[in-house]
Amino acid sequence: MFGLIGHLTSLTHAQRVADKLGYPEYADSDLEFWCMAPPQVVDEITVTSITGQKIHGQYVESCFLPEMLAGGRVKAACRKILNAMALAQRRGLSITALGGFSSIIFENFRLDSLRRVRNIDLEVQRFTTGNTHTAYIICQQLQLAAQRYVMDLAAATVAVVGASGDIGSAICQWLAAHTQLGKLLLVARDRQRLEELQANLKQGEICSVEDALPRADFIVWVASMNQGMVLNPQVLRDPCVIIDGGYPKNIASSLQRQGVYVIDGGMVEHSLDIEWNIMQFLNVANPARQLFACFAESMLLEFEGLHTNFSWGRNLITLEKLDLIGQLSRKHGFRPLMPEA
Structure with a gap:
């Protein structure tokens, strides 16, 4: 049980x-x-x-x-x-x-x-x-969103906010191994852990959230929102896809604007x-x-x-575990949650 x-x-x-x-x-x-x-x-x-x-x-x-x-x-x-x-x-x-x-x-x-x-x-x-399953599902949602909104990941800039965390670092690993990205932006509060992640990935640019948001075509948000943090939807690109992997999911209410698409990240x-x-x-x-x-x-x-x-x-999630949990997810009938077209 x-x-x-x-x-x-x-x-x-x-x-x-x-x-x-x-x-x-x-x-x-x-x-x-x-x-x-x-x-x-x-x-x-x-x-x-x-x-x-x-x-x-x-x-x-x-x-x-x-x-x-x-x-x-x-x-x-x-x-x-x-x-x-x-x-x-x-x-x-x-x-x-x-x-x-x-x-x-x-x-x-x-x-x-x-x-x-x-x-x-x-x-x-x-x-x-x-x-592990959360990270895998968010990666699938990112790929599905690129197809849905006809955006080329190979030419896109993806910002992972919370990149040094358990889920964020796993997402970065998977993206580096399985996709060709235009640019990967690594955002988190702990600079030392970001530098270690960057060294392991052998790619990615470390930057602040303020610098990352206006540059990103895709934003994967897997960090906790700082109390009092205000996000300005006007600085975001058009189109811009945001995958909200936090709990509770509150980004959509603060970033409503035409051309901004928010997906409930880590949902199946x-x-x-x-x-x-x-x-x-x-x-x-x-x-x-x-x-x-x-x-x-x-x-x-x-x-x-x-x-x-x-x-x-x-930060112990491996590519092998991501692939295994993905296989099991598909085997038993789970799929990434995506908004209706």
């Missing part, structure tokens, strides 16, 4: 969903209450592959909210993720994906040093970040309906079939009996 660890996008969103799920005490409570609330299994899931194979899973709501990362509540945020992982392990889930901020918190705050959760020693082989659509309820609360157009690629990774691993931390650690 597989698992998904998720969270909602804000306190307001969480209160609204809690009310619909029948948790009135959560719906009527403030952030302090949510900081203390334990994780809950809120959904049972059944997924059928196009091969005919059927698997079952559970959705674990961590009760983490992004507001906890501000105002001195980082410890509460870390506790949420560890407790959700412990619950998944107690439930006997063989492979569980850490969705949204879950994997970022685990890695950035080095929670691997705190694997003892009450009376449970976390077995990390039971968990995956899902970042399954060929068959999935039996679950939770996705109807996560703002997708077709909740029976559309989901985050990181969640789909745990499903793929369950289909294949690969109960291992397939995506784990920082």
